[in-house]
Amino acid sequence: MDYIELSGKDVERDSLILANMAAESWGRPDAVVFVARGAFKIGHTMAQHFQVPLLEIQASRKSGKIKTLISPFLFLIPAGIKKKLRSAEVGSDYHKRNADRDVRFNRAAWDELPNINRILLTDDSVDTGNTVLAAKKALQEFFPGAEIKIAALNYFSFSQIRPDFFLRTDTMLNGPWSRDSEENKQFAKEYLHAKKEGTLWI
Numbered sequence: 137m138d139y140i141e142l143s144g145k146d147v148e149r150d151s152l153i154l155a156n157m158a159a160e161s162w163g164r165p166d167a168v169v170f171v172a173r174g175a176f177k178i179g180h181t182m183a184q185h186f187q188v189p190l191l192e193i194q195a196s197r198k199s200g201k202i203k204t205l206i207s208p209f210l211f212l213i214p215a216g217i218k219k220k221l222r223s224a225e226v227g228s229d230y231h232k233r234n235a236d237r238d239v240r241f242n243r244a245a246w247d248e249l250p251n252i253n254r255i256l257l258t259d260d261s262v263d264t265g266n267t268v269l270a271a272k273k274a275l276q277e278f279f280p281g282a283e284i285k286i287a288a289l290n291y292f293s294f295s296q297i298r299p300d301f302f303l304r305t306d307t308m309l310n311g312p313w314s315r316d317s318e319e320n321k322q323f324a325k326e327y328l329h330a331k332k333e334g335t336l337w338i
Contacts, residue, residue: 138304142311144177144319147289150303151181151258154287157301158256159186162285165256167249169193171271174313176327178289179258186256189249190330193257195237195271237270246278255284261309262288265296 142150158165169191170179176192183190255275259268272284286297289311290304310316312323 138307140304140307140309141317142289142309144312144322147177147311148181150289151178152185153303154178154258154289154301155182155185158182158285158287162300163254164188165254165285166252166282167191167255169255169257169271169275171195171257171259171267173327174311175259176330177312177323178260178287180326180330182256182258182287191246192241193271193274194240195267195274197237235264235266237267239270239274241274241278243278252279253282255279255282257284257286259286259288259299260290260311260313261307262286262291262295262297262299262302264292264294268299269297 164186165188167189168179168183168186170176170193172192172194179190179192257268257272257275259271262268268286268288272286275282275284285301286299287301288299289302290307290309291299291302292306312319314320317323
């Protein structure tokens with residue numbers, strides 16, 4: 137299993153590649169939705185490229201409290217050990233046993249949107265597929281009849297769903313969204329700025 141570290145510039149480059157892939161084979165979406173908050177930079181880059189609204193959807197594991205508690209300390213763990221831990225997590229059946237997702241989004245804000253018929257749903261990596269499937273189901277219920285395509289930087293071959301557009305397979309990613317990334321603080325700053333300035337529909 138491959139492992140790569142992506143900078144913010146890398147993510148922007150890859151996101152534009154994905155956007156062009158989608159445009160060439162599918163067309164221009166009416167909105168870009170990112171799975172919060174890891175895929176923010178991906179979704180933000182795509183939404184700016186297409187000049188369409190950027191929407192946020194949260195689809196968190198209902199039993200992910202332990203991972204949330206230890207994440208602030210990840211930077212203390214040597215890179216080699218983190219890679220092995222991540223590989224063990226991906227290879228285990230943990231995600232399969234914890235398939236339920238708590239999906240949330242701002243219904244009031246989304247109600248103000250114009251007609252949305254084509255949606256590009258983005259995530260950084262599709263592991264089991266549970267998260268994007270839960271997000272897609274929520275989108276289908278809120279925007280009945282809308283055509284939804286999925287784009288991701290990576291997906292694992294054991295996933296329940298194969299993204300419509302992707303760049304890598306079976307690759308562990310460490311990017312600005314990762315707590316142990318040197319660019320995580322800048323990533324968080326950009327995310328909060330987007331929310332404050334109203335360029336993010338949440």
